[in-house]
Amino acid sequence: MWQSHGFHMFPADHPGNPECVGAHHPERPCNGQRGKHPCGRWSVLASDGPVKLRAMFSRGMRNIGVACKASGLLVVDEDQPGAFREYAAGVGQVVEDTFTVTTAKGCHRYYRQPEGVELGNGVGALKGRGIDVRGARGLGGYVIGPGSVHETGVIYQPVDMAAPILPAPAWLVEALQAQPVAAFSGDHRKSLVSDGKGRPYKVLTGLVQTVLEATPGSDRNSRLFWSASRMFEHAGQGLFPSESGRAALLEAARRVGLADGEAEATLNSAHRNARGR
Ligand SMILES: [Zn+2]
8 A cells, every 4th residue: 555655665574473574594583673574685575566565465464664765765763752853943943744654662754865865874963863764875774664563562653644755854964964073083983993903903994094084075985995905905915804894994985975886886996906916
């Protein structure tokens, strides 16, 4: 029924099943997460086709997962009731009534992704406010959709079935694109680099810092390319595993607002370049 909203959906575990039917590793328990695990590779399964949906949802009790990217959605997940209105009021704005689904703890506010930008799962200026955002960066994120059941028995319920999904307001888009100040602090830099001491740490921290100091819209990619090239050289000499270097630089690229796809492409090209030497 939600296809009319443009939702691309996939089945997820339903807490009424004796055991989780999600496709996660059996050794990883789903403490507090029953009813949220996708039944398979959700980003591939997600569909708005009635035939495919009927087949996927006819295998027993299932919750509905909504893939944000495929659906063109930006969903604001508010865990602390009132937090989003409070943020809005602080920047002189009012939250208008968009399609909203109440959850066990708060609510999901559904917005349309803005044209030309892929807003991701980062929270930007909303950081630390009990607000989470699911969007379109990389594979994108998903939310458990209306009509689903939370493990507490609470049903994800639309506040108003007929409410339209509004375009993401400009002030929200701006807030999500802003880099939280803490991203540039020493503590954050450390958290990007797992091993906290020795030469490997120093080298990798320097490379991460080079990316973090980029100016959006001008030299992010060239800085990432330079740092990645050095990183692969050092990794090639066994200073640290290239996976750790890659993960740290990818996260730094995210912090300066580079889309995952773009950052991956730059990392891959730096890798090819380093191997060619
Ligand atoms: Zn599970």
